[in-house]
Amino acid sequence: MAKPKDNNGNAIASGHVLTYDSKNCMVHLHPDKYAVIQGLDNYIVAAGTDTLLICRKDQEDQLMKFNSDIELMRTKKK
Secondary structure, three states, rough: OOOOOOOOOOOOOOOEEEEEOOOOOEEEEEOOOOEEEOOOOOOEEEEOOOOOEEEHHHHHHHHHHHHHHHHHHHHHHH
């Protein structure tokens, strides 16, 4: 089920989020994380336990590439 959007079109899927001067954003955080988002328009903000993603919605087709790049970075770190 999709989460309702606020008056500025922001959809907060999870986490504790305050938005200021932001619109049309999708936000998904780890349930116990807090965030303040200011001045974004049409962005995806997603965070897990160890990774933060901030991406323009019109570039969401690159999410798989970004995920692969993060996995490669994790592999090199070990």
